[in-house]
Amino acid sequence: MQGASVLVWLLGFSLALTTVLAKQGPWVMRISCGARVNVRTAPTNTLWYKDFAYTGGIPANVTQAPSYISPPLKTLRYFPLSEGPNNCYNIRRVPKGHYAVRLFFGLDANPNLQDEPLFDISIEGTQFYSLKSGWTNHDDQVFTEARVFLEDGIASICFHSTGHGDPAILSIEILQVDDRAYYFGPGWGQGTMLRTATRLSCGNGKPKFDVDYSGDHWGGDRFWSPITTFGQGSDQPRSTESGIKHPTNAPNFYPEALYETAIVSTDVQPDLEYQMDVDPNRNYSIWLHFAEIDATVTGVGQRVFDILINGDVLFPEVDIIKLSGGRYTALVLNTTVMVNGRTLMITLHPKEGHHAIINAIEIFEVVVAESKTLVQEVRALQTLKSALGLPLRFGWNGDPCVPQQHPWTGADCHFDRNGSRWFIDGLGLDNQGLSGFLPNGISALQHLQSINLSGNSIHGVIPSSIGQITSLEVLLQNQIHAVRPEIEPSSGRLALVSCLGLDCHSNVCKKDLSYNLFNGSIPDSLGQLTSLKRLNLNGNSLSGQVPAALGGRLLHGASFNFTDNAGLCGIPGLRTCGPHLSAGAKVGIAFGACVIFLLLVVCSMCWWKRRQNILRAQQIIARGAPYAKARTQLSHDIQMSRHYNGHARTAAENGPSLLS
Template identity: 70%
Template sequence: MLKHIVLLLTFFLALRPSYPRPAPYAMRISCGARDNIHSPPTNTLWFKDFAYTGGIPVNATRPSFITPALPTLRYFPLSEGPENCYIINRVPHGHYLVRIFLGLVAEPNFDNEPLFDVSIEGTQIYSLRSGWSNHDDEQAFVEAFVFLTDGSASLCFHSTGHGDPAIIAIEILEVDERAYYYGPDWGQGIILRTDRRLSCGAEKAKFGEDYSGDRWGGDRFWNSMTTFGQSSDRTTSTKNSIKKASNSPNFYPEALYQTALISTDHQPDLEYTMDVDPNRNYSIWLHFAEIDPSVTGVGQRVFDIVINGDVAFQDVDIVKLSGDIYSALVLNKTIAVNGRTLTITMHPTKGGHAIINAIEIFEVVLAESKTLPDEVKAMQTLKKALGLPLRFGWNGDPCVPQQHPWSGADCQFDSTRSKWFIEGLGLDNQGLRGFLPNEISGLHQLQSINLSGNSIQGTIPSSLGTITSLVILDLSYNFFNGSIPESLGQLTSLQRLNLNGNSLHGRVPAALGGRLLHRASFNFTDNSGLCGIPGLPTCGPHLSSGAKIGIGLGASVALLLICTCLTCWWKRRQNILRAQRIAARDAPYAKARTQFSRDVQMARHHGHENARTAAENGPSLLA
């Protein structure tokens, strides 16, 4: 019964429609370009270079035929800072091939050839060496396989003082999650920097797209290798199809296995030697397919593979291991190299000749741990608030790569969290003119801050009191104003406090003047408004904030009343003066009218008197 159920489930799964795998994410940027552009011969789309970084766009000089045919580049003069980065956002979580094409602003010479370091996601992966621009090969770009897990990609160029970094193009191409898996140490903490990728027997160098390769292969570049030198080999090729070529997770193009180098009777060993950096680990990938018509079955060609004198693979029989002729075989070995050379030898043990189709060599780089995100954010805010000059750079990660930390930032590693943090800020006498933001408290583990000798303005942020690890705080000789925050009294580890040479006022917090400063060095001089500790003026009665507000309001009301009374008095005085002026103007008329009124009154008075006398004497007169 169970057997029938399994068969039935298998039948239905077989009937289920299969959906094609989505296309891999691809971001290609033409540095310095103002518009999107398509490059020949494959009509590849390159996006315009917009708002990713600083630098200066100019017309490009291509150092190699490998370089895409793009007309512009972006270069980074040292005056804009030693660290310059492209920060590309909205990159999906995944495994990527990241490739950076180098450019030239002008024809290079010994004095102006750009020699700089390149880092990806805070890990330095390459240092350009003198003479790189004279080699028309894979030196035209820097490439690595890296996991991008935080939604962005950071690609930085670090000046060494010899020429200005110049970049023509950037590619970020998604590959299979398990591409180039080489063993248990492989994973997100590992970056594989491409050191060499050779197509043996090929006449021309080609990209994966030229090979019509699967896009999940990352459009790798394969440099042609027609001989290992000294007539030790010959080329061979085939047009037959190759089985097991473009398989997950690496998706090698079939054409890679259709050419090969074969050793000769004169020199039966096939040997390839290259220079490497000492004391590094290298992951070596060797590609084989039995395309020699003289070999038709198992046991006809057997050889050992020796790397730096040690047998890495013994009795390699391509037909046996791959399962057939014209069938791809990939062998991988990761080794530690102590010297400065890497030698790979195919030593025949049966059949007389060795064969190889392609070689890939990667340096295994341990990815740097990054700085705590909150601290990076705080440093970026500090950069804007203080108006840091361009020469500081302050781009990318403050602490990594370790070879290029931000100028003025001292970093320490937190082993418990595997992250870096900022331990000290030394930005004294740098001509800073901004203000100190509250966000500086995001640097939770600061032990030293020295911002002396600048022109920083504004108040001292009270948030400094939350950085309880502070041992040294030097803000002397700036233009800080306002009062000293009470919160600075919480800095129980403080040993040196310099606030002299500012415009501070008010009472020095009691905790600073008493408990802390008995064992600390401090300087409050040259602040004419400070008071409250020995060496400074005595403060007046201490008023609470509420009392100060009440006094202010009372004074305002009193002033308003005085102004109101003065206004009323002034208006009344004006009315009186106006009335007096009118009276003086009309005085003659008023005098005449007064005399006339008096005469009328006198006449009326005498008339009444006469009438009364006549009335009294009337009868006697009639008689």
């Protein structure tokens, strides 16, 4: 029995520990933009991390915050247009989940930059907010907030210049919330995000965050703007000190104090009406908060009202006590509506008993998330960006194709409706002063229809992998693809295009690498592009034989330009090539030539050494000539003397000469 008790205790302790661990604080990242060190701010001692290695831009000091609701930080980061129209914070190692992303804006302390900047903001490639003129004069416009799902471990937050000043960011907050937070029915999920349009605490006179209310951290530390009247001149604020039941329930975790204040209508104007400006033709998710805090309302049927949205009754005969289960009990009603005009009006119309009452209002714009560009093609463009040394002004940051209002300069995008993905079907980077090289990774751009890199100083060899771009026909058969305007090749343009069976005219299917510094040979893999119609490689430093497959294509109406490449040969218009040698033969010839050259050098050195020795000997002989001549004469005299004496002896022995 004792062992069983211990086991039960251990199981209970384990479950309790699991619950505690599961309820540990949600993942949070707060960045003080432009800060060199971590910062803590009063009164909550909130930690803001230093701004390091997330993005480009320039750190600067901030003027006094435009609103007292902004965090009291002293720095910001701004993005001049010279660094490109698109700049992003890429925050890595973000756990998969549902998040509230909040951005605060600021003004640079530089006296020459006092005008408020206006720019667009996107999260995960979806544009969800544009700053409006006059935002510095409205407390609820100094920041924006969205509820989004982050799936790939990276939070990408981008700022897009619109030509009205440099984007300037004071701080970024990424706050994890419950995965089911703000579920609004069909359409909710990872394909949408919610942008906070407004969040009101009715009857309250001070702005507050959830942390000020001691709210649950899983609520995402929402900001509640105060409103004591809807402007009708007759409604009144109401409050209570009684505790509220069930306000902090999952998944939204509303703070209890939110329901302790309210606005009620009066006899002068029985209807409660709240009106706000919105963007037309959008869906809005509306969350209405109630609690019966009037001491004079004690039972069911004593306060009944209809709720209308833009004149349509969406919640008929609302009885707070009946729906919530009692007095001082939280009630939340939600609906999603399409707003065609520019005004959203919420009306509470009394039906029975007391006048209408409301404690809080939340309104979110439902934003459909953009489909992203194929990951492998994004990586290929990033590799190309590095290899070509693309200047910052191109703004190749974030996603190449989305948001659609801000695509990458020089990248042509096409949407695949079947795969719900964007892909790159064209690159136009001609005459941009580029001086890098073409990487092998360009072959990952499998949907390219045209490339134009002419008029740059791109060097190196043409990668053979470029011949692997062969899937264009299959992908485009299922798409409606607009014909591109014709681009004249008078200045020379690379039009390597693999149309693979499409009817490629002069205005499509082309590749232009002309007027660069490419060297080496033309890769044989280009001959594998069987539908290649136009290829301009003129004005480079290419050499070797033009692949036979390309030469044969000229007989079938293809238009190729290989001029101004002194080393090329093998097709009409170019010089005749010598006997074709295999790669092994070429290596053997090169090796033999090197050996012969080395032998010639060794022989030359030996001859030169021998010649030097001979010259040195002659010099020595020349210096010793008088002594040598004397010895030679003496030797000659001795020889003559010996010869004479011998001759005399011979004569005496033989008798007298007949001549004597």
